Amino acid sequence: MGASLACVLKKATVVVATVAAVAVLTVNFGSSQVKAAPGDAGQVADAPTLSLASLGVDKDIPLYGLQASQTITVPVPKGLTPGALSADVELPPYVRGGTLFVTQEGRTLSRIELLVAENTPLSIPLTGARVVDNSVTFTVRSRLLPEEGDCLYDPTVPLALTDAAIDYTGKEAAPTLVADFLPPVLQKMTIFTPQQPSVAESDAAVRAATAVVSRYGTQNTEVDIAPLADGETAPPSDPLERNVVIREGADAAVSLQDGARGVPALRIAGSADELGDQVRLLGSDLSKLALSSKVVTGHIDSTSDPSPDRVTLRELGQSEVKSTAFKPQAVVDVDQTRVGRPVRDVRVHLLGSYTPLPSTVGGALVVSAGGETIDQWAADSSGRIDRTVSIPQSELQRDTKLSVAVDIAGNIGRCGEFQPVTLTIDDTTAIESSSADPPDPAGFQSLPQALMPTVQVGVEPESFDDTARAVSIMKGLQRLSASRIDTEVVPLADAIDSESPAVLISADGWDNDKVVPPVRSSTDGTVQVQRIGGGSPATLSLDPAKPFASLQAGRIGSRSVLFATSENAPDQLDSLLDWLGGDVRRWAALNGTAAISLPGSDPVTIDAQAAAPPQPAHEGGVNPVWWIAACVGVVIGASLAALAVHRRRRT
Template identity: 50%
Template structure:
């Protein structure tokens, strides 16, 4: 019946009174109308609709002064499709109704005229209605897709007039200004502010830039562009968070003496900031450390209020995020509690629990339709983020086109999750980051305070993008952080000389590399480079009591900066890092050491396609491919050498 109605609607060629099918965004769109991809808004740029009737919820952030005008996308239709329709509704109102173009990758425009903006956002329900060719069925695994989705806005952003409104719903870039010779407290405030902003905007992937203030310079010389902001952090006797008057978008000044500056910097990430409805505010003491879950928690406390799915073979995914737990964990157990639609006697089925396609538990369905079972997660399958899949697999005659009544599977949010701390982490190297450094990361800076602050902020931003919880930091001199018993990020851009901490890959002045535990045992391998090669690196170490992340080079700080710039260029590169070290040799692509299997990533300077993450043999040799000589030798480290 529904298919007949949809087909009749499309054949008649009628539209709702609210809107008509619009032309593509290129025609008649003012040049100043901002167009932002859904990925820039923190959402997936591809919207998928499964089955004959699909539904997706889309939340669009809206800066003050702007209003969403239309949703544009490229349509990828499923096979065996005769006709289709897309609708956009808000509450009980139909905003637009658009027939589905049936060509190959054809653009579509969904007008959004008349949407209501609530709390700087618009929430829409998008629905698809599809009619298959006569005699065919829609493939449940081949959805209708809207790719390259974007929102065009009308209007112009209104500059903020109060501290509460300073950070907009969409923030594409934040520039943090600190003195050219910052104090440790100013560096810490910059790091805290950067991670707080990244945590707030999440998948918008806001660009964070740290810039120096010249002598006598009070603030930025030019106002920021729309959807960009500038913040000045400066130690001084005046305690305040205040807007600085400017033509266009004002900058924000955060100031105070050393014992109060950090607290003022916390204001923007606090709920108290919503009450700062003036151009100047001073905040009292604020909480510094996030409250972490206990050994026994629930999936609701881990960010999922419950999961459900309705289909012939429904499946749901439960995210076990170690960054949300705030530590590296082991011995993970999940008490699955939920329900599913009882099956008739003519249909058989089973409940299957799996991770990455590997079944870890299963049992037959029963007439009660109740799930109440403890599931143990093998330690070897735990990663930084582990998806625990639960599915109902059925067998039997389900009718033509799967006309058997679909099954609803629900896992309750109060399902307990039991964990214990893993020390050392189960997943070594970059896959243990940032959870192995939490809840507080001590940041050690070298002698070049500004350059090392910028490097530390770049790394902290990368770690924060992978974390569900805000990262807490404390900035101090490099040697103090080395001597501390706590997890730390150590910035030693010119080279590493502390013999108490053995790097996975180290270099000396003669051009010889020492590769620790190259075969997974106690042997070390040396590699002499002729001519000597320079490289920057990020390396992970567990020294027997804590996890360290060390940013260094063999006398080439500019190569460390090149490595961090490459990682910053695409946030996905941080999540894909594996192994214990990533090295950036001069004039060559970054390579990783310690990965179990080869990994693929993106290449810089070519739009982000095809950078290989090689294993030790190819990766380290790549450092010397341009060199004239190569000398290997195998050495056995003595116990006395390891103790030095």
């Protein structure tokens, strides 16, 4: 399984159509949106400066010790060249200066002298850096000079390059081949569908959105959807952006549309049976063979099997983890979305190494999860790590950060005599687990792994609004997942009757009793909370009535279901989804079983299971369902109070 966890190709064909080549366009772009002036076809403003964070790389570069180094890899769009690395420089205390070097393959690209100043803006030239496979790799090295006299230099405080960015030069080359349509750096994609999309068109739109989000990962590419009237064509896209048009039709093809200026849109067309295969090309390695302006794909199977019970980091697409510091810490992701299913009974066989410590320094290796220490042992002269640790179920989350640290104590010498320790966790480290059914933890922390390998998305047919909601939900879930989520959009009624994991979207209320969300409301202000283990629901009446929108993670029989619904308040559901999509951290921060949104206040989350006492109520005790209802009432009451005290306009 590769790092991208690309689609499995069981049977795939590519037909390259003979068409007139699209005219070669070159564009030059800036960090802000700047349209081409009339007469300047194919060109816009100056080349951009992009933060490392927007390139999917940590924006801060710490360099520990009097001599240190760190290697950085960033993507480079075609036609551009990395001109400089810019950052704010913060020198450690009691340092009188130093030198920064940037090297590549043994060659020195630049050398900068450092002066004593805080938050000094710095531009380090990258002239002559070699670009390979649309990316550039270089090493930043530092050499510091401590103040003379009494040594007060603290080696645990790094030289910090903060808010780092790459200044590009040149002009981006517009794609002339389908293979080049998606650039190494993409800030935004807009997907255009008909105003009343068919189920196949809605399905293709959701597949395109998840493919792009999965491909660009931590670049956090924005994905929007927009309607397109019959006979209308999508406009050329802005710099670092792309437009995709999805149409159901007789002629299956993926092709670049002609454009007078800028980057041409990509048109994906085909019959209801063919459209899915055409759009799968966006997320497939097969796209590298699309060396024409128009191609037709055969069948592509996008479903990946879950990983086995024992799998290495390398097989999960993770490389070795290395950290160099005076107390280094390496973090291993025990990510259930990489495994492809909910897991329990997790054991990690750690393999790696660390710099042996001198006799004057003692140390221990400490393993923690969720901030809790789960294992530790004394460091020895071998510098080898070969140990199996178990992660307590209470600390297991969707993506559990397993931290391995070298904790040192003792005489570290004067003026940097003791150099930083390098800690490495090999990619042969293995993760052992068993399937969890039902998922534990439950609720939002069980998503999206409980929806894998294929999730059905139920929408009202020919509803653009429901299609837009499906795109919003699935791109949010995809951002949580290290592997691609396979989707299938179907009519809502079919998804309700199915036995597959599902996302059920009903913006105008929920009136189906076959599958019931944990918390329901009605227009008269009555809140219903389903009883654990069946029976009549508990109810709570709110006065004044306040219909709310919600996103709820439920378990129906043996399948997991995510409900997106409101009580005749579709705008409120859209507001909830817009709020979640407004910050990439909000989907990851969801806990509990329900996110509830009322007008005029930020959404709140509740955990119906946590609200109930762990043991059944004894005679004379309080029914746990009423605890759940009370929790919902308190949440909604608090929201209404906040609305009355602090009414504000939602952006």
